[in-house]
Amino acid sequence: MPPAHVLDLFVADGPLEPLAGGRGTSVRAGDLVLSPGHDVTQLAWLAFAQARLAVRLDEEVPRSIRLCLPVPARDGSLVVDGWAATRFEPGTTPCRDLAALRATAHLLHARLASAVPARPDALDLRTDQWAVAERLAYDGDAALRAAAERPEPGLGALVTALVAGLDDTDLGRDQLVHADLAGNVLLDADGIPFVIDLSLAWRSPLWAEAICVLDAVLWHGAARAALDDWRSGVERQAMLRAALFRIFSDQPCDVARYAALGLA
16 A cells, blocks of 8 residues: 555545556555556656547547546656556446457557657666566577576476577567556446556567457456467467566466466
8 A cells, every 4th residue: 555655745535445457556545546666767758648648539539548647746756656646537347358458459559659659768777577578578598598597387398388489570560569458458437448557668569469368368267269369470479479478577477377378
């Protein structure tokens, strides 16, 4: 839970209510959602672009997709002791339909490509586990070395098999993508997708979509048959890198759960 001085700076009123979605660490306080684990060097560039895009999407008629709106603290800070705030959207429900999630991915990535056309330098400063895992997913040799240092039984063999399937297939143009969509799309009161908890990378949208499909199967009840379209061609290459990303970002990793998917 956020400490009292964080609540004070964000002028967060009302009882604290844990929220589902995201990484399960966000809380509602009045009309705000507070979430931990944020880096001010990232939000410094992201918040402005995110706010502009969120407002632009809300002004569209009809609306097709929405984005959470960042809220600064009363001293102008975007992050207070790792906590950041967005505006709470009432009447939302989690989106678990994979077709809707994939459609949301296409819409969001098209808008992000327009809103942030050049790669932000601040992405190079990230050292969190998701940034490290993203880099390993695109560097097979480094992935093998990193796997050898992990304690989970069978993880090394799984990573070796996934890396063996990689080739130099072009996954498409890199751009700003949301690398954690499956658990971060809500439906608002009108049924419009409402995207929260941006986890951004500069990679191919196909890779980000592969992560969405993988997460939906692993954690959100989607049928394993959803992976069938990702077992050959460029889609397979995207899925192999998505699996490597998730295996390394999960700490610890449920190796048996990934191995059972037969992706390698």
